Amino acid sequence: MELLMQPWPWWVSGVLVGLIVPLLHLLAGKSFGISSSFQQLGAMCLSNSKLSYFREFDWRRGVWILVFVGGIALGGFVANNFLSAEPVEFLPPFYHSAGGALRLMIGGVLVGFGARYAGGCTSGHAISGISNLNWPSVVATIFFFVGGLAVTWGLGSFIF
Amino acid sequence: MSETTGQQSPAVENPAADVPEKRGYVSATTLVMSLLLGTYFGIVLTKSEVVRWQRVHDMFLFNEPHMYLIIGVGIAVAMISMLIIKGLKAKSIEGKPITYRPKPFHLGNIFGGMIFGAGWALTGACPGPIYAQIGAGTWMALLTLGGAFVGTILYASLKSKLPH
Numbered sequence: 001m002e003l004l005m006q007p008w009p010w011w012v013s014g015v016l017v018g019l020i021v022p023l024l025h026l027l028a029g030k031s032f033g034i035s036s037s038f039q040q041l042g043a044m045c046l047s048n049s050k051l052s053y054f055r056e057f058d059w060r061r062g063v064w065i066l067v068f069v070g071g072i073a074l075g076g077f078v079a080n081n082f083l084s085a086e087p088v089e090f091l092p093p094f095y096h097s098a099g100g101a102l103r104l105m106i107g108g109v110l111v112g113f114g115a116r117y118a119g120g121c122t123s124g125h126a127i128s129g130i131s132n133l134n135w136p137s138v139v140a141t142i143f144f145f146v147g148g149l150a151v152t153w154g155l156g157s158f159i160f
Numbered sequence: 161m162s163e164t165t166g167q168q169s170p171a172v173e174n175p176a177a178d179v180p181e182k183r184g185y186v187s188a189t190t191l192v193m194s195l196l197l198g199t200y201f202g203i204v205l206t207k208s209e210v211v212r213w214q215r216v217h218d219m220f221l222f223n224e225p226h227m228y229l230i231i232g233v234g235i236a237v238a239m240i241s242m243l244i245i246k247g248l249k250a251k252s253i254e255g256k257p258i259t260y261r262p263k264p265f266h267l268g269n270i271f272g273g274m275i276f277g278a279g280w281a282l283t284g285a286c287p288g289p290i291y292a293q294i295g296a297g298t299w300m301a302l303l304t305l306g307g308a309f310v311g312t313i314l315y316a317s318l319k320s321k322l323p324h
Binding site for chain 2: 007008010011012013014015016017018019020021022023024025026027028029030031032034035037038039041042046049051053054058060061063064065067068069070071072073074075076077078079080081083084088089090091092095096100101103104105106107108109110111112113114115116117118119120121122123124125126127128129130131132133134135136137139140141142143144145146147148149150151152153156159160
């Protein structure tokens, strides 16, 4: 119990993260990927949109992804409130400011735009795509790091 | 491609059978499992600390191998699992064949990938962790999600003009 309440070591975490791919296939009949939840949200909220990206998306079949990400939120709540010795510090203190809010909004736009343009995020490309030997996912993952490293090392002294 | 719930009884004949079936787009089993597996994944993301901005920042600074090890082990475990599933031709619990639909290569993998990576570094959250942060009560993450929604609309609007 003591160990459970501490942050889990990388090897436990890695195994449990990897298992989501076969578990989703076997139990839910779905391929692992999370950023499609953004398209699902758009298709549901803007179902009469002129944008074919939303209009032509079959949101009735995509309902499962919203249930899945709702579960992730519930899991975050459970882990933080019942499975942690002390509250998890998700964002550093300096992000709880107007400047932090601006960074999160701009960064959020980049996350949404980039993930949908790339055709997937860390889950759909890096974990699910690479593990299914899908080479474009390797390309996407490499460029996730190109972008992240460029911002952290190139602009880091201005931003952080 | 018709999706059935597996619950249909031949005894009950629907007189309006030619009306498109509204139910059965997603089976109840899939929805229940999605909720359970989502909760499982949210707990794993939080307890592994990949939901923390600091961990993502330290990954990009090469300060610690934590994130790289988790992603690497995760890929290895998922890859072995999928090889076993494909080798055994295993089916889902609803009896459907398990297939992975490959994501095709296009220039978005490169340009979109870089843009996504920049956002990941800035927010300290890829899409999964955004939801875990919100669920855990870090309300600032609603801004990240709002931004991501705006970004998705932006992509939908510009899609035809972007190189793919």
